[in-house]
Amino acid sequence: MEFSNLPHDYAEPLELVFVFLTMLASLAIMVAFGRWWQR
């Protein structure tokens, strides 16, 4: 299934989910790095 071919109703909320998860993941990586730095 091609992501870009998904019906519009589907694709947009799914994009938002991916964006939100990537933002959280990168924030988590930065927080983990900060904790390691200050260990």
Place this chain on the structure above:
Amino acid sequence: MAVEQPTRPTLADRIYDKLFHNYIWKSIFRTGYPNTPRNQMLIVATNVFLHLHPTRIHRTHVKITHTYCLGGLSFFMFLGLTVTGILLMFYYVPSVDRAYLDIQNIQTNVQFGQLMRNMHRWMAHAMVILVFLHMMRVFYTGAYKPPREFNWVVGVILLVLTFLLSFTGYLLPWDQLAFWAITVGTNIAGSAPILGPKTRFWLLGGFEVGQESLIRFYTLHVIGLPLLAAIFMAVHFWRIRRDGGLARPL
């Protein structure tokens, strides 16, 4: 034994006093020249490069509800926008013939292109919201009051830079929404008295939105404004420490 008479301050003394012993100067330069043990100690203890962590932290500052990390989250958004922005620059050419097609290409052909573009878009929205909430938090906790008034001014400049970054980025997809949003936005600037038309011309690089406007907005968006914002952010973070850390609860 002769009693020493107090001497009248000379003109030079009075000018020196006016220049360096006033409210504005003291709000920017916290400690004086390190010629006394107290000033020497203050300069070392409040130096963010010598001591990453402050010498003392108030009990309330440890609680997350004191700041909700809003400033830090805004900075995180700025970092994310820098990374995704650089990745988008690999595929985007700011030309009226290519801009829209390049965006379509990023959305459909480039690996993770859609995610990168959406990250850039949503992080930009989030940054504007977070910066605004951060300003509200600072206002409602009274953290703008002396001795933090200089940092408040730096913060207001950063707020304006964030809005300008958001505004200049809006034109780059070169679709109908972008075109008319910038047309309306610059017309608003153009309706200002006296300097209005000049400002509009300066913003657009011409009398209407076109290639000159696109390259102008692109250059400001990718180098001019982020560079300025980074410089002001460095000053902003450094001043937090210089002004004695976070503000205490009222």
